[in-house]
Amino acid sequence: VFAPLYRMILWITLFTLTGIILVIILAILLTRKITRPIMNIARITEQISKGDLDQRISIDNEDDEISQLGNAFNNMAIRLQKTFRDMENKEKGLEFLQSIIKEISEAPDMDSAFKIMLSRICNTIGWVCGEVWVPDSDGISLVCARLWVNSDIGEDFTVFRRRCTLHPGQGLPGRSWLFKRAEWIRGVVLSKEICIRNKGGVEIELRVGMAIPIINDNNVMGVMVFYKSEEGKDDKEQCDIISSLSTQIGSVIIRKKAENAVRDSEHKYRILLENLPQKIFLKDNTSTYIFCNQNYAKDLKINADDIKGKTDYDFFPKELAEKYSADDKRIMETGKVEELEETYLSNGEETLVRTVKVPVRNGNGNIRGVLGIFWDITNLKRAENERAEMETQLRQMQKMEAVSQLTSGIAHDFNNMLTAIMGNVYILQTKTSKESSLMPYIEEIHSTSERAALLSKRLLTFSRKQIVDIKHLSLNEVIQNIEKLLLRVIGEDINLSVNLSDKEITVMADRGQMEQIFLNLAANARDAMPDGGIISICADTTYLDDNFIKAHSYGIPGKYALITFTDTGTGMDGTTRDKIFEPFFTTKEVGKGTGLGLSIVYGIVKQHNGYINVYSEPGEGTTFKIYLPVPESVVKEDGHWEIMEPVGGSETILLTEDEADVRVLTKAVLEDFGYRVIEAVDGDEAIEKFLKNKDKIELLILDVIMPKRNGKETYNEVIKFKPDIKAIFTSGYNEDVIHKKGVLEKGINFISKPFVPTELLRKIREVLDREVN
Numbered sequence: 001v002f003a004p005l006y007r008m009i010l011w012i013t014l015f016t017l018t019g020i021i022l023v024i025i026l027a028i029l030l031t032r033k034i035t036r037p038i039m040n041i042a043r044i045t046e047q048i049s050k051g052d053l054d055q056r057i058s059i060d061n062e063d064d065e066i067s068q069l070g071n072a073f074n075n076m077a078i079r080l081q082k083t084f085r086d087m088e089n090k091e092k093g094l095e096f097l098q099s100i101i102k103e104i105s106e107a108p109d110m111d112s113a114f115k116i117m118l119s120r121i122c123n124t125i126g127w128v129c130g131e132v133w134v135p136d137s138d139g140i141s142l143v144c145a146r147l148w149v150n151s152d153i154g155e156d157f158t159v160f161r162r163r164c165t166l167h168p169g170q171g172l173p174g175r176s177w178l179f180k181r182a183e184w185i186r187g188v189v190l191s192k193e194i195c196i197r198n199k200g201g202v203e204i205e206l207r208v209g210m211a212i213p214i215i216n217d218n219n220v221m222g223v224m225v226f227y228k229s230e231e232g233k234d235d236k237e238q239c240d241i242i243s244s245l246s247t248q249i250g251s252v253i254i255r256k257k258a259e260n261a262v263r264d265s266e267h268k269y270r271i272l273l274e275n276l277p278q279k280i281f282l283k284d285n286t287s288t289y290i291f292c293n294q295n296y297a298k299d300l301k302i303n304a305d306d307i308k309g310k311t312d313y314d315f316f317p318k319e320l321a322e323k324y325s326a327d328d329k330r331i332m333e334t335g336k337v338e339e340l341e342e343t344y345l346s347n348g349e350e351t352l353v354r355t356v357k358v359p360v361r362n363g364n365g366n367i368r369g370v371l372g373i374f375w376d377i378t379n380l381k382r383a384e385n386e387r388a389e390m391e392t393q394l395r396q397m398q399k400m401e402a403v404s405q406l407t408s409g410i411a412h413d414f415n416n417m418l419t420a421i422m423g424n425v426y427i428l429q430t431k432t433s434k435e436s437s438l439m440p441y442i443e444e445i446h447s448t449s450e451r452a453a454l455l456s457k458r459l460l461t462f463s464r465k466q467i468v469d470i471k472h473l474s475l476n477e478v479i480q481n482i483e484k485l486l487l488r489v490i491g492e493d494i495n496l497s498v499n500l501s502d503k504e505i506t507v508m509a510d511r512g513q514m515e516q517i518f519l520n521l522a523a524n525a526r527d528a529m530p531d532g533g534i535i536s537i538c539a540d541t542t543y544l545d546d547n548f549i550k551a552h553s554y555g556i557p558g559k560y561a562l563i564t565f566t567d568t569g570t571g572m573d574g575t576t577r578d579k580i581f582e583p584f585f586t587t588k589e590v591g592k593g594t595g596l597g598l599s600i601v602y603g604i605v606k607q608h609n610g611y612i613n614v615y616s617e618p619g620e621g622t623t624f625k626i627y628l629p630v631p632e633s634v635v636k637e638d639g640h641w642e643i644m645e646p647v648g649g650s651e652t653i654l655l656t657e658d659e660a661d662v663r664v665l666t667k668a669v670l671e672d673f674g675y676r677v678i679e680a681v682d683g684d685e686a687i688e689k690f691l692k693n694k695d696k697i698e699l700l701i702l703d704v705i706m707p708k709r710n711g712k713e714t715y716n717e718v719i720k721f722k723p724d725i726k727a728i729f730t731s732g733y734n735e736d737v738i739h740k741k742g743v744l745e746k747g748i749n750f751i752s753k754p755f756v757p758t759e760l761l762r763k764i765r766e767v768l769d770r771e772v773n
Contacts, residue, residue: 096120096241097245099120100116100117100120100121103120104117104249105255109256110257111145111146113249113253113256115146117249118146118224119148121226122148127210127226127227127228129150130147130227131224131226132223132224133166134221134222135220135222142223144162145222147162173225176213177213177223180215180218183210183211185208186207206228207229208228209225209226210226210227212242213246214246214249215247216247216250216251216253221249221254224249274295276295278295278375279293279296279373279374280372281293281307281371282369287312287370288311290369291308292304299346299347300315311325312325320345327340327342327357328357331357332359332369337357337359339356340355340357342355351376352377352378353374354374355372355373355374357372359371413732416659416732418754419754419755421449422450422754422755424665426669426757427672428442428445429446449754471511472507473506473507474504475505475561476500476501478509478514479500482515483498493531493533494526495535497536498537499538499539501539501541503541505561506631507561508608508631509608513604514604517604517605520597521601525569525622528622529570533568534568535567536566536567537565538563540562540564541562542560542562544557552613554611559630560627561627561628562626563625565626566622566623569621571618572616572618577614577616580614581602605626605628609629611626611627648761648765649675649768650674651676651699651768652676652677652698653676653701653764654680654693654697654699655677655679656700656702657706666701667679669760670764673761678693681707682707683706686714698726699726699768700726700727700728701764702715702727702729703729703730703731711729711731727749728764729750730752730755731752731753749763749767751763
């Protein structure tokens with residue numbers, strides 16, 4: 001009974017189990033179909049999250065939901081990939097821009113900056129040609145400032161562009177300049193709008209052109225232009241990148257222009273500084289060098305760039321560096337410009353420089369250093385000293401000329417008075433017995449008048465206007481006569497030693513000038529012995545032979561009088577010895593010497609055909625040796641006024657003298673000695689009286705300077721009527737005046753006032769007894 005039931009339960013169980021199994025199998029299959037795409041989506045999502053944006057979900061059946069989900073996911077991945085790629089491109093573009101900006105910012109000049117910009121853009125983006133156009137100096141047209149091309153571009157194309165100029169709106173650059181916007185053109189070689197620049201472009205088939213303005217503060221600084229040989233769509237991204245670059249480039253151009261302006265200014269100033277002859281430096285507020293020009297660096301034996309950071313202590317002795325540093329400090333403290341004359345070492349030699357130091361201020365007006373400019377004034381100072389010395393000499397010459405003019409002015413009257421005094425003394429001596437008690441007074445008058453005559457001669461000698469009266473002189477006698485005067489000149493602290501030769505030494509010389517030599521040498525020796533000493537004068541004869549002449553490089557062989565003048569003074573060094581005979585050279589203080597004493601000695605010696613030598617060493621005293629030629633035939637003239645029996649005559653003499661005292665005295669003396677005298681007070685009266693007595697008059701005595709006609713003019717008029725008339729001229733004026741009147745011409749007889757009657761009588765007799773030439 002239960003068997004069928006059991007079988008039925010068994011089949012029900014079997015069917016149930018089978019159903020369950022089938023359901024399980026179906027569920028497994030269904031699960032696999034749904035979860036596998038989902039797992040795949042999860043796996044790909046994980047890979048995308050790791051950065052692999054190229055992963056995609058494979059789709060088998062696009063109709064089910066899973067497939068639609070996969071498609072949606074793939075689309076999202078694509079958009080995400082594009083977004084990331086856009087970001088990468090922008091980042092690369094930004095890096096590209098930054099690298100270009102960095103390079104052009106570091107470029108040394110605008111041309112280099114343009115070259116870098118064009119080459120980087122063209123090589124990176126793929127343009128075959130790049131140009132930069134900038135406004136010309138007038139701002140009315142564009143010129144090609146820089147051109148970059150690859151190796152395939154022909155020379156004609158580049159040459160044409162460099163020579164081309166474009167006006168606003170003309171060509172691709174002109175349009176971008178005019179409208180201040182980017183311009184993109186296809187079919188470049190076919191475009192009529194830019195045909196002006198098509199030459200050469202046809203051959204290389206340029207097809208695409210892009211122009212982007214370089215703008216700063218709404219001003220177009222220039223235009224960048226790029227060309228391709230391949231057709232393409234407008235690339236907004238490239239335009240955006242290059243436009244972004246153009247804005248930055250505009251700022252760089254402004255900065256570069258400013259840098260160029262500064263560089264040009266610095267270059268101009270550098271050229272100026274380097275070509276100035278002055279030495280220039282700049283120091284900071286610690287007296288540390290910042291800059292110097294090449295002239296200064298050359299002195300310091302360094303390069304100009306090496307001076308930065310150094311101080312004066314690196315180049316100069318400590319004392320000099322301290323002085324320079326103190327000057328800098330003072331100038332920075334006072335804020336005042338100073339001009340200094342200071343010592344400077346150049347190539348080891350000490351020179352004198354004039355320095356101008358100026359305090360340097362910053363923008364706030366604070367002093368931050370010192371600017372110095374200096375130049376060598378050694379030669380200038382030497383020239384100024386020489387000029388000052390010449391001015392001193394000129395003043396001295398003017399003083400001498402004043403003395404000369406004064407002497408010239410008083411000489412005539414003074415000598416006329418002396419002539420009258422000396423003549424009257426002579427008459428007194430001849431009329432008075434030697435035993436008379438009056439004779440000492442007469443002789444004193446005679447001595448005083450003689451000294452006065454000597455004083456007149458010395459004044460004229462000092463002013464170098466004394467008429468030289470060359471005679472045979474006893475040198476020993478000249479020295480003996482001047483000895484007492486020398487003792488008064490040298491003072492009591494100095495001993496005078498005179499050592500004369502036993503034999504007579506006669507020279508042809510002017511007595512006054514010989515005495516002047518001894519006076520000048522004595523005064524010079526006295527000044528060299530402020531604490532006393534010894535002066536020694538020796539006179540002897542010597543012979544200058546060929547050996548002497550060879551050793552001393554001067555002289556004529558023969559017999560000479562040798563005067564040796566020695567002092568025990570301070571002596572001289574070689575430099576001083578070389579200059580002592582130069583006019584106005586003196587080692588004395590200002591106002592203590594004229595510098596003329598030894599030059600007068602030298603001139604007198606040379607005037608007498610002699611030679612002078614000096615031997616001296618510092619601290620060893622000084623010796624002068626004077627050589628005067630000794631004449632072969634000697635006629636002694638001692639030069640003293642002697643009372644002698646004069647020689648008279650009976651001839652008629654026309655005496656013309658404007659000074660009444662001299663005229664009256666001279667007439668009395670001449671008449672005393674037998675002469676007949678006709679008087680005249682001036683030239684006109686002399687001519688009148690001569691014409692009345694021309695057959696009787698045998699001699700004219702004419703004063704050189706007279707009213708109406710001078711002596712020479714009177715003489716010239718007289719010889720028209722009697723050519724063989726003899727004449728003697730007299731004057732108390734100096735050499736200049738006598739020369740101007742023509743009296744010192746050869747063959748004319750002259751006697752200088754003051755003179756004594758015996759001298760005049762000898763001269764009259766000498767002229768009358770001489771045969772007419």
